Amino acid sequence: MSNSEKKSYQESLQSLVEELQTSNEELQATNEELMASNEELQSTNEELHAVKEELYTVSAEHHRKLDELKILSDDINTLLKATNMGVIFLDERLNIRRFTPSAMDTFNLLKQDEGRPFAHTTYRFEGLDLLSVVQEVAESQIVATHEMSVYNKDYILRVLPYNTSVADASGVVITVVDVTLLKEAERQRLSQKEICEEGLNKFTYLASHDLQEPLRKIQQSGELLQMDASEVLDDEGKYFLDIMTESASRMRSLIDDLLLYSASANQDLEKSDVELKPLIDAALKDIDASVQESNAKFNISKLPIVRCDAKVFQQVLVNILSNSIKYAREGVSPVIRISSRRSKEATTIRFKDNGIGMQPSENINIFEPFVRLHAKNEYSGSGIGLAVCKTICDKHGWKIRYSSELDKGTEIFIDIPNKDFS
Numbered sequence: 001m002s003n004s005e006k007k008s009y010q011e012s013l014q015s016l017v018e019e020l021q022t023s024n025e026e027l028q029a030t031n032e033e034l035m036a037s038n039e040e041l042q043s044t045n046e047e048l049h050a051v052k053e054e055l056y057t058v059s060a061e062h063h064r065k066l067d068e069l070k071i072l073s074d075d076i077n078t079l080l081k082a083t084n085m086g087v088i089f090l091d092e093r094l095n096i097r098r099f100t101p102s103a104m105d106t107f108n109l110l111k112q113d114e115g116r117p118f119a120h121t122t123y124r125f126e127g128l129d130l131l132s133v134v135q136e137v138a139e140s141q142i143v144a145t146h147e148m149s150v151y152n153k154d155y156i157l158r159v160l161p162y163n164t165s166v167a168d169a170s171g172v173v174i175t176v177v178d179v180t181l182l183k184e185a186e187r188q189r190l191s192q193k194e195i196c197e198e199g200l201n202k203f204t205y206l207a208s209h210d211l212q213e214p215l216r217k218i219q220q221s222g223e224l225l226q227m228d229a230s231e232v233l234d235d236e237g238k239y240f241l242d243i244m245t246e247s248a249s250r251m252r253s254l255i256d257d258l259l260l261y262s263a264s265a266n267q268d269l270e271k272s273d274v275e276l277k278p279l280i281d282a283a284l285k286d287i288d289a290s291v292q293e294s295n296a297k298f299n300i301s302k303l304p305i306v307r308c309d310a311k312v313f314q315q316v317l318v319n320i321l322s323n324s325i326k327y328a329r330e331g332v333s334p335v336i337r338i339s340s341r342r343s344k345e346a347t348t349i350r351f352k353d354n355g356i357g358m359q360p361s362e363n364i365n366i367f368e369p370f371v372r373l374h375a376k377n378e379y380s381g382s383g384i385g386l387a388v389c390k391t392i393c394d395k396h397g398w399k400i401r402y403s404s405e406l407d408k409g410t411e412i413f414i415d416i417p418n419k420d421f422s
């Protein structure tokens with residue numbers, strides 16, 4: 001081998017060694033990279049495990065929710081099957097989506113009507129263009145309610161907009177409830193009320209015409225007997241004569257009260273704007289004697305001007321205030337507080353006394369005629385005062401109510417709609 005060949009051989013060996021060194025370095029770097037990748041893969045693998053576990057939990061939760069949803073859906077299906085309310089769900093294009101069995105009877109629907117346009121149903125409610133109502137509700141999104149009678153049956157029909165997040169399900173819901181029994185009960189109640197009113201009117205006529213005269217004669221004869229025959233009557237005779245005259249005068253006051261009650265129900269109202277304070281003063285003048293006798297004190301707050309029949313409402317005030325004086329506690333002078341309180345819808349006039357009070361009872365309505373809670377021999381009266389108050393308040397469209405506590409006092413409230421105040 002020549003020197004030059006030797007040199008070139010050495011050089012190529014040298015470059016081979018260098019190349020091998022570079023390759024070795026590269027291999028080392030690659031190895032490091034691979035190791036790093038391996039670590040990354042390991043941590044990715046761990047992450048994947050964690051994600052997989054999370055997925056398991058989410059999936060289990062999803063299954064649980066699905067089960068709950070299924071129960072809910074079963075409940076709703078059962079409810080829709082069981083209800084005797086007719087319900088029809090219409091979609092956005094007013095096609096029938098589903099309906100309850102009761103709706104099948106009321107609207108003459110068949111199972112195969114599901115999916116058909118509601119406009120194609122054959123049933124028509126007399127006097128009501130239901131399709132137009134449905135279209136209007138779908139457009140205006142305002143609920144519509146109609147009462148109607150069909151073939152001696154009474155129904156309440158409601159059409160409601162139905163919006164859900166599921167576009168296909170949104171549309172309109174029609175509900176129809178058979179209220180025949182309720183209406184019948186209402187008719188019976190009204191006719192009973194009419195019978196009672198007619199009876200009361202007949203009795204009032206009888207009381208004012210036919211009973212007055214014989215009663216007057218009994219009273220006059222009694223008085224004559226007391227004046228002329230008291231010497232010839234023995235004690236027993238006098239006793240019975242007293243009972244007779246007392247009963248006759250009691251009957252007269254009952255008849256007078258009944259006439260008063262009937263008059264309060266029949267009189268027409270003449271309304272004007274009335275200041276309450278002067279009206280209370282006028283009512284107190286009517287019962288001046290008992291006010292003086294009882295030494296009653298009145299604490300009257302600023303009161304509003306009310307639209308009412310002044311003369312008629314004065315009767316209410318007289319009845320309430322005279323009760324507060326009559327049912328005072330023994331040895332305690334009556335203190336009566338009159339105030340008013342305005343709320344959003346109505347203003348309440350409140351009469352609060354410090355009298356004997358009463359035990360409120362669900363079975364006894366003190367606003368009904370002839371209802372009396374206290375001993376008849378201790379307190380005079382017929383039990384008509386508050387009944388007159390109630391009739392007068394009813395006629396004005398007002399509500400009268402009370403609360404009371406035995407031995408503490410009584411509060412009478414009159415709720416007057418704010419439209420009756422100027």
Ligand SMILES: Nc1ncnc2c1ncn2[C@@H]1O[C@H](COP(=O)(O)OP(=O)(O)OP(=O)(O)O)[C@@H](O)[C@H]1O
Pocket residue numbers: 257319323324327353355356357358366371372373374380381382383384385386387409410
């Ligand atoms: N302020 C009150 N305190 C206690 N009890 C009362 C009060 N107001 C009414 N009552 C009870 O309610 C009953 C009915 O009252 P209402 O004014 O109608 O009849 P009355 O006072 O007995 O008789 P009338 O008013 O016809 O003379 C009374 O008998 C009494 O028992």
Ligand SMILES: [Mg+2]
Pocket residue numbers: 319322323381384385386
């Ligand atoms: Mg009374």
